[in-house]
Amino acid sequence: MPTATSTRNRQRSKEWYQRAQESLIEGVNSPSRGAAVYAPGPIVLERGRGSRMWDLDGNEYVDFMMSFGALIQGHAHPKIVEVVSQTMAEGSHFAAATPAEAEAAERFRSMVPSAEAVRFTNSGSEATMLALRLARARTGRTKFLKFEGHYHGWYDPYCLNGHGHPVHELGPKDNPTRLPDSQGIPAATFNDVVLAPWNDLEALENILRRDGRELAAIITEPIMANMGCILPREAYLQKVLDLAHQYGALFILDEVVTGFRYAPGGCQQYYDLKPDLSTFGKALGAGFPIGAVAGPKAILDRMRWGSGMVLHYGTFNGHRLTMRVVAANFDLLLANNGAAYKQIYAVGDAAIAGLRDIFRRRKISAIVQGFGPMFQIYFTDREAIHDYRDYCQYADTQKYSRFVHGLLDRGIYMTPSNGLHWIISTAHTMKDVETLLQAADEVCAELA
Numbered sequence: 001m002p003t004a005t006s007t008r009n010r011q012r013s014k015e016w017y018q019r020a021q022e023s024l025i026e027g028v029n030s031p032s033r034g035a036a037v038y039a040p041g042p043i044v045l046e047r048g049r050g051s052r053m054w055d056l057d058g059n060e061y062v063d064f065m066m067s068f069g070a071l072i073q074g075h076a077h078p079k080i081v082e083v084v085s086q087t088m089a090e091g092s093h094f095a096a097a098t099p100a101e102a103e104a105a106e107r108f109r110s111m112v113p114s115a116e117a118v119r120f121t122n123s124g125s126e127a128t129m130l131a132l133r134l135a136r137a138r139t140g141r142t143k144f145l146k147f148e149g150h151y152h153g154w155y156d157p158y159c160l161n162g163h164g165h166p167v168h169e170l171g172p173k174d175n176p177t178r179l180p181d182s183q184g185i186p187a188a189t190f191n192d193v194v195l196a197p198w199n200d201l202e203a204l205e206n207i208l209r210r211d212g213r214e215l216a217a218i219i220t221e222p223i224m225a226n227m228g229c230i231l232p233r234e235a236y237l238q239k240v241l242d243l244a245h246q247y248g249a250l251f252i253l254d255e256v257v258t259g260f261r262y263a264p265g266g267c268q269q270y271y272d273l274k275p276d277l278s279t280f281g282k283a284l285g286a287g288f289p290i291g292a293v294a295g296p297k298a299i300l301d302r303m304r305w306g307s308g309m310v311l312h313y314g315t316f317n318g319h320r321l322t323m324r325v326v327a328a329n330f331d332l333l334l335a336n337n338g339a340a341y342k343q344i345y346a347v348g349d350a351a352i353a354g355l356r357d358i359f360r361r362r363k364i365s366a367i368v369q370g371f372g373p374m375f376q377i378y379f380t381d382r383e384a385i386h387d388y389r390d391y392c393q394y395a396d397t398q399k400y401s402r403f404v405h406g407l408l409d410r411g412i413y414m415t416p417s418n419g420l421h422w423i424i425s426t427a428h429t430m431k432d433v434e435t436l437l438q439a440a441d442e443v444c445a446e447l448a
């Protein structure tokens with residue numbers, strides 16, 4: 001029986017989506033936002049405040065997607081609004097030296113343990129692109145290793161085995177079949193990519209024995225965030241770092257999702273790692289477009305102008321408005337002895353525990369993976385999803401989509417794609433968790 005909330009009117013969303021499709025492919029600017037994910041069509045959003053958003057028809061949602069994690073301070077945080085208004089009034093960007101970029105960089109260095117220096121880009125994709133260029137210049141090698149199911153942005157060589165596939169297409173673990181994520185990329189580009197399954201040291205060691213000496217870098221997400229939320233096995237990341245060094249390759253930690261989220265210094269602080277290079281984005285800009293590469297001066301200094309330099313240009317690099325937001329965001333995250341992190345962890349852990357309890361009570365085969373700031377639900381009989389192959393084989397992504405559509409009808413906003421993850425911002429409260437759990441319980445009653 002439909003509840004009052006499940007009869008939500010989405011008429012204006014429908015009309016707007018029709019209109020947008022005349023000018024925009026799929027009516028949006030990224031396939032992750034269109035009908036392929038939100039069938040029959042996206043909910044068109046109008047405004048947000050704190051943990052809440054409203055669509056064109058006036059329906060209210062608690063937002064647990066938070067701009068794919070970018071909105072670590074929630075929507076329209078008053079401090080961010082103030083900084084943006086003030087900075088805009090002075091001039092948004094000069095593409096020239098400003099105190100704002102040095103102030104943001106100083107705070108960045110004080111937060112991220114491995115950041116002797118930082119270079120700001122405009123997106124996570126630009127950051128991972130630059131990190132690879134730096135690693136290649138540093139080592140004089142061309143190939144690099146990426147893990148199955150990891151996403152590092154849409155730069156050509158990273159677009160391999162990033163999407164889910166039936167498990168019979170994946171090939172042997174120590175020589176995975178190459179499955180490009182996109183047309184339009186020269187096949188030769190992928191000759192420089194070595195693929196490995198994640199969370200599996202034996203397979204990695206076998207692959208490195210074959211290809212390790214040719215690698216400029218191993219790049220990894222610390223927590224696999226683009227097949228949901230998959231945690232590294234005990235000591236796994238440190239071992240990958242050691243193996244990279246054993247073969248003379250750099251270890252690039254892609255913290256675009258995890259940076260500033262799990263701790264002020266991201267997962268490298270949480271797991272006590274010293275990556276050679278790390279990349280950031282999303283939460284760094286509290287909703288503004290940004291990315292960053294951080295590491296030792298010995299590596300980043302290669303960008304200094306002169307012969308043998310590593311080129312990195314960009315009109316909008318160190319955008320003044322964004323730099324001011326970055327600094328304000330850091331100040332908010334560090335205020336009151338990091339109270340923001342305590343709040344994020346408490347709220348996230350309560351949501352995770354509540355969801356687990358509902359699945360248990362309702363006898364639904366589902367698990368919740370993650371802790372604190374980020375988690376994902378998998379409808380599965382397995383006790384855990386450890387890697388891409390588990391995800392492809394054991395996660396019932398259709399059921400997840402039905403579950404999320406049920407939540408959307410009850411005022412909880414989340415993407416129906418199982419490959420993403422639930423995000424807790426500083427704006428979320430225990431009240432939001434209550435709202436989520438009540439809606440989840442109702443949907444589970446229908447799913448069971």
Ligand SMILES: Cc1ncc(COP(=O)(O)O)c(C=O)c1O
Binds near residue numbers: 123153154254257281
């Ligand atoms: C781990 C990781 N790296 C890089 C990127 C690319 O970042 P952006 O979307 O800002 O280009 C993403 C985006 O989702 C990501 O999840």
